[in-house]
Amino acid sequence: MDDAELIARPRRGDEAAFGSLVTAHQPAMLRLAGALLTSRALAEEATQEAWVGMLRGLDRFEGRASLKTWLYAILVNRARTIAARERRTVPFDHTDDARAEDPARFAADGSWTQAPVPFTDEVGERLDHAPLVARLAPALDVLPPAQRIIVTLRDIEGLSSDDVCAMLEITPANQRVLLHRARAGLRRSIEASLKRDG
Amino acid sequence: MPLLYDDLVCRDAVELASDYLEGALSWRRRRSYERHLRGCPHCRAHLAQVRSIVTELGRAEPGQLTDDARADLMDVSRRYREERSGDAEP
Ligand SMILES: [Zn+2]
Numbered sequence: 524m525d526d527a528e529l530i531a532r533p534r535r536g537d538e539a540a541f542g543s544l545v546t547a548h549q550p551a552m553l554r555l556a557g558a559l560l561t562s563r564a565l566a567e568e569a570t571q572e573a574w575v576g577m578l579r580g581l582d583r584f585e586g587r588a589s590l591k592t593w594l595y596a597i598l599v600n601r602a603r604t605i606a607a608r609e610r611r612t613v614p615f616d617h618t619d620d621a622r623a624e625d626p627a628r629f630a631a632d633g634s635w636t637q638a639p640v641p642f643t644d645e646v647g648e649r650l651d652h653a654p655l656v657a658r659l660a661p662a663l664d665v666l667p668p669a670q671r672i673i674v675t676l677r678d679i680e681g682l683s684s685d686d687v688c689a690m691l692e693i694t695p696a697n698q699r700v701l702l703h704r705a706r707a708g709l710r711r712s713i714e715a716s717l718k719r720d721g
Numbered sequence: 722m723p724l725l726y727d728d729l730v731c732r733d734a735v736e737l738a739s740d741y742l743e744g745a746l747s748w749r750r751r752r753s754y755e756r757h758l759r760g761c762p763h764c765r766a767h768l769a770q771v772r773s774i775v776t777e778l779g780r781a782e783p784g785q786l787t788d789d790a791r792a793d794l795m796d797v798s799r800r801y802r803e804e805r806s807g808d809a810e811p
Contacts, residue, residue: 538798545794550783553790567790571797578801624735633730635763642770656777678778684743703739709774710767 545574548591551680552598558675559602560611561668569605573598592686595676599690613668615693615701623707640714655713662712670705677702729757734764738771 549570556566556573576597584593606612630636642655663671676687677698688698729737734757740746741754758765 554783629732633732639766
């Protein structure tokens with residue numbers, strides 16, 4: 524079923540169609556709201572409000588954005604309103620020009636002092652990504668909030684840079700810097716955790 | 722022969738990995754990064770790691786929707802419809 528059909532049926536009051544939208548999108552919406560609000564209760568509140576917002580806005584949905592992008596935009600908006608109410612607003616502007624990777628990894632001439640620690644186990648011919656996968660969630664948890672939100676929207680939810688910039692009202696350059704820091708931060712924590720586990 | 726490429730050291734090259742994957746580097750920066758990668762196995766490994774992080778993040782499944790959570794949201798929709806049909810009455 525395409526977006527237009529999925530939208531037309533709840534618009535006519537079709538409960539089952541609303542239910543299938545909830546089944547399809549609520550888990551990811553809750554994950555996203557969790558990144559925006561870092562409290563399970565507030566994240567649930569934001570997703571509930573987003574669904575009401577969706578029902579209210581159904582008549583205005585013109586299908587220019589995908590349903591998912593539209594729903595996520597409503598959710599991000601509600602979550603940011605809740606964050607402001609709770610005085611948990613996340614600033615997205617970055618002012619320092621610090622490097623994302625650890626300068627201590629490089630010698631005076633700028634070359635690596637030691638190779639990056641491999642993320643994968645070679646199992647015969649195949650690469651086993653399990654060591655990486657197991658370390659992603661804890662690495663995400665320790666990212667600064669703005670970086671976690673950007674990497675969640677871009678790399679986990681798969682939204683475009685343009686959509687994310689519009690949702691968060693940030694510039695493309697700012698979005699790229701935060702995404703770069705987030706990915707570099709994840710890489711560093713995963714590497715550190717692999718080193719700890721020896 | 723004019724100097725076409727900036728020479729990159731690893732410390733600077735690693736800062737380009739994410740923008741490279743985004744396709745956001747200028748032609749000139751992209752060429753010097755790619756040239757550095759050809760000669761530097763450590764920076765190639767670094768880029769492969771950033772790329773595999775992006776790939777695995779995209780594969781991560783969100784949690785399961787519990788029956789209670791689903792029922793709550795169906796309630797939200799029902800209440801909304803009731804309110805709206807209430808408003809419509811003269
Ligand atoms: Zn290098």
